[in-house]
Amino acid sequence: MNKTSLIIKREYLTRVTKKSFLIVTFLVPFLFVAVFAGVIALGLSDSTNHNVLVVDSSGILSNNINGKIIPINTERWKNAKDSSIIYNFTHEEMEVQAFLDSDYTLKISVDDQTVNDENVPMLYKDLPSSIISNKIENNLQDDFQEYTWETYLKVKPEDYKKAEVNIDLVEQDAENLDVEDPHLRTRGWIGYALSLIIYMTIFLFGSLVMRGVLEEKMSRIVEVLISSVKPFQLLMGKIIGVGLVGLTQFILWIGLFAVISAVGIGIISSQTDVSELAAQVENGNVISQDASLEQALSSMGQAGDYIEAAFSMNWTLVALCFIFYFLGGYLLYGSLMAAAGSAVDAEADSQQFLVPITIPLIAAIMLSQLVIVNPESTIATVFSIFPLTSPIIMLVRVSMGSFEWWELALSMIVLIATFIGTVALAGKIYRTGILMYGKKVSYRELWKWLKY
């Protein structure tokens, strides 16, 4: 058996058979889903219930019907079952002290002047979330808008609704007219998520390589090893072995995600079936499958957008690019981090070399947001070809579908050329570094090592 493959095998097996590998592999997808679901759930529901007193001394929003103050637009202000906001209308102003003593959590006061000064004071006991404030503000906005239409323009809200127009700008590539493309930027954000995964895994596996190099150096086994194999074989064996661990983890993750989402979709669709059925029975009519899907998506709001955008992506190309840029970026950064590991004696000392290595990677993540806004700008082109940032930036652009083929080809060629160069460079530093003990290494020193 070839020596490099022996090294790859050892690097791979010792990591894959570790308990921590199994834990990370099987727990991360669950944690990811759990955190994601948790964030959505938290965002959707404000756990505190609000009992809102609406003091309408002007009578613009409400009528007195048989001694009961009832909002004019009951639909808008109704206390939905699942809503955490309960509205109570009154025409009588309440003193601050009385409010504090009452069960109400919020008090808003509307009067004759509100239409003119456009401010509505809201007293609170505990500051409500911005979601609650926004809901209340929207309701007030709509009510007053309708009031002013009727009062000043003599237009009924129903008539205004009929006349209302809502324009969506549809961006279309003149060279690709067949494709309707309302999801360009949303796809960018999906690409952003993918490039975040690349970013994290380059960090994760790059530092695994670095720690592996340090382990061999600190345990002093390295000199024994390089009396049997060339330092370059040892370095490549380690980088490839750890890279394969990374790929294995990706494949397992993709598999697990597929299983989890299949189960998840199964649960959701079984639930929608029931509610759909109920809705159909209630309405007494049957709606087509397509329409219900569209309805479902639009009712999901942004999430629906993402799902639609995901369907509009060229996943084969994106997946291929994902693997290519993960491997290319990993080889590039992994070899640099290996060189950093070889130059120091302890993990704590590696920071001085790690920081400059990781700055381009962090910059790329920040730049990628600019690229989503303007995917065909010069900045986007330059940084999707520049090898230290291309694994992140190009992936975003490929996900958006907003790139030229020559740019992709050039970006890949430059990345390959660069990682061959860096691996050779890292090999030189590594060769000298692994045998240097107890020496504080400066950049000048590293430069000398390159010339040995």
Place this chain on the structure above:
Amino acid sequence: MSKLILEAKHIVKNYASHRALNDVSIAVPEKTIFGLLGPNGAGKTSLIRIINQITGPDSGEVFLDGELLNRAHIKDIGYLPEERGLYKKMKVGEQALYLAQLKGMDKAVAKAKLMEWFERFEISEWWNKKVDELSKGMAQKIQFITTVLHEPKLLILDEPFSGFDPINTNLVKSEILRLKEKGTSIILSTHNMDSVEEICDSIALINKSEKILDGTVKDIKNQFKTKTYELDFTGSIIGFTNALWTNFELLEKETEGDNHKCKVKILNNAMGLNDLLSATLPEVKFNSVSEVIPSMNDIFIQVIEAKNAQS
């Protein structure tokens, strides 16, 4: 002269800021133990790394068994570095197998041989232990085994006894001698002069990047003899010292009752032991006479200090 297992000719090695080896040549006879000596930083490790092809010389050539050194020789050399260790989290047996395979051994053969060695060292039960469960001395044993397992023609041991207790030092020493008996050639780099005296056949002494002395231990010792004798006699010490005229120098004396033990150096180049004895014979009765042979330790210190005083 016997066949050479290793010959290094005019080796020069420069690092960025200094010259580690300056025209160093050594010749290691086959099936002998060769001591590579020198103070810290003299260049021993640089030379050993060149022999192991970890680094290359800037100029000069190395021949192993008559052939110019090349990658195929990796399996013919076993190297125990001074800075040595093992993977802490890896199991002992697995690790030894891995190191053997890296040397080019077949897995099954390596396993069988390892079992033999583990049995001889009475450590078979360590096979499935992790290295960080072992003591330093235990780990050293494993390292020694992995160094010699592939039965190299040339064994290079850099400070092999450091970290061993006296019992294990003897064990390793006897293993080294056993390997020599079986025909292995051994380069031993050490500061432990007693072991050099005990097991080395020939040596080279390196100081400040240059070789300053080499030859067989016997020749070197003869070369450094100072015509000093230890005399054990009974009689008058005053009469004895008076008899030593300008041609002799009394270095040490030790008295026990009427018995005396003295070390005397003959200063006059034309004189020998007979002149010393005849000068003092009328005064005392000799019990024994022996020549003082310098220890390797004395030679080491003497040569290096002389060299350093020169420069």
